[in-house]
Amino acid sequence: MEKYKPKKDLSRKAVSYIEKHLSLPSVVRFESCHSFMRFLTTEKLDKTRLEITNACGNRFCPICTWKTAKKDAIKLSILLEAIKYQESKEYIFLTLTSPNVTGEDLKAEIDKFNKAIKSLFRRKKVEKIVQGYVRKLEVTTDQEKVITDELYQRKENYFVKRGLKVGDANPQYGTYNPHVHIILAVNKSYFNKPEQYISQAEWLDMWRDCMKDPSITQVDVRKIRQNQNSKSNAVLEIAKYSAKGSDLYHSETVFDTFYTSLKKRQLLVYSGMFKDYAKMYECGELDSYKETDDAVYTHLLRSLWNNSKYENTLRELTPEEFERYNERALKIEELDEVE
Ligand SMILES: [Zn+2]
Numbered sequence: 001m002e003k004y005k006p007k008k009d010l011s012r013k014a015v016s017y018i019e020k021h022l023s024l025p026s027v028v029r030f031e032s033c034h035s036f037m038r039f040l041t042t043e044k045l046d047k048t049r050l051e052i053t054n055a056c057g058n059r060f061c062p063i064c065t066w067k068t069a070k071k072d073a074i075k076l077s078i079l080l081e082a083i084k085y086q087e088s089k090e091y092i093f094l095t096l097t098s099p100n101v102t103g104e105d106l107k108a109e110i111d112k113f114n115k116a117i118k119s120l121f122r123r124k125k126v127e128k129i130v131q132g133y134v135r136k137l138e139v140t141t142d143q144e145k146v147i148t149d150e151l152y153q154r155k156e157n158y159f160v161k162r163g164l165k166v167g168d169a170n171p172q173y174g175t176y177n178p179h180v181h182i183i184l185a186v187n188k189s190y191f192n193k194p195e196q197y198i199s200q201a202e203w204l205d206m207w208r209d210c211m212k213d214p215s216i217t218q219v220d221v222r223k224i225r226q227n228q229n230s231k232s233n234a235v236l237e238i239a240k241y242s243a244k245g246s247d248l249y250h251s252e253t254v255f256d257t258f259y260t261s262l263k264k265r266q267l268l269v270y271s272g273m274f275k276d277y278a279k280m281y282e283c284g285e286l287d288s289y290k291e292t293d294d295a296v297y298t299h300l301l302r303s304l305w306n307n308s309k310y311e312n313t314l315r316e317l318t319p320e321e322f323e324r325y326n327e328r329a330l331k332i333e334e335l336d337e338v339e
Contacts, residue, residue, distance in 0.1 A: 132272025
């Protein structure tokens, strides 16, 4: 429950910002999100599984976005493993960026971005090597008026190039940076066939072309080295939410900019082989890749949000419940967002 409390606290700030954008029932649902949770627990309380909760499902909700990111990370790492194993593919991690824009221009910039991505993937050379991809749009914002130590360290190259130091006015104050993270599936032979291989300089060139912006200086491309036991950074980058909490809930104005630019937009996109395998995942055809849970659940823990904290009650399962829950336990993970 300790993990939920800070998100629940943040949710109070979020609701004050989002209220004007939603209908009354939606506001109530947003505000009461995860106010009730029931967990299955082991005897020693060392393992818990959420059995049921009231989730609002809103993409700007701090709790729902956190949980969606966790689920997407699991799903993505299984897709990567399955495609690698069943289709003998390898992966490339590509990050496409463009210069920062103002809040007013953000929505139009994202539209331009999406169009450019489509045309990039229609290029003959790209089409030929890409067997499928999964991509995620992310937007960050810079809300520091002056350059702080922390900001300087993060964007040192940028400041050095402009002769700026800590304490100077930040030229990127109040701007937004949309960028896209993409995992591409390619044939193993891609890395050894010079006629197929696309270098970083070529990606940059094509991206500039598609964006019709020669001032773009960066494209990051690397081979993904998958570690079977841990989720790769690429997976985590794609799974995480499109705007980090410290940006999204920075202030009401910033929130409104994110809200208008990101609402109703498809943020996570599966294509080609990734689309096919995502469907298989949803149908349970990739369950053999899932971690199995051999814990024995003996208790039910109820958590009710009351006066800014969760009140918990624990009771032992009845013999009938014990049988029912331990039979279903493996499937509960999927049920955990059901309202
Ligand atoms: Zn929620």
